[in-house]
């Protein structure tokens with residue numbers, strides 16, 4: 001007898017319950033619990049950027065929450081200068097383990113595309129290039145994550161040539177996924 005694979009989409013609040021019931025109640029060997037996607041919105045994440053009056057000059061730097069109808073929750077974070085960061089705190093109820101970590105964002109291109117890195121307390125997790133001007137996903141790779149850890153995304157390579165000639169990066173959200181493919 002075969003066990004057809006089915007995909008179940010449920011509200012996040014139900015996923016924990018579903019996982020528990022699958023683990024406890026299903027006797028089928030090899031059954032895997034539904035894999036919850038964890039979506040960490042940049043607009044609600046921490047911006048670790050000191051904003052000082054002298055920074056309100058060209059070129060603008062810093063991390064700024066922007067309203068953007070194309071972003072998943074209507075807001076995103078723009079990182080304008082080299083070494084500007086946005087930090088994401090993982091939920092305290094996250095199950096420690098290995099995950100695929102991706103970012104959904106877009107680049108504002110000038111003399112090339114923005115590159116961002118992601119790091120945790122354990123060190124660098126990878127870099128991706130956001131050469132897409134519409135929101136798209138880029139995957140850093142697999143990482144071992146612990147609950148409550150902070151992941152820091154950093155803009156590495158700003159370029160500025162004057163008004164309208166500015167490389168920036170806009171981050172919609174970070175995606176933590178248990179599937180190895182990242183989807």
Ligand SMILES: [Ca+2]
Nearest residue numbers: 080158166167
């Ligand atoms: Ca810039």
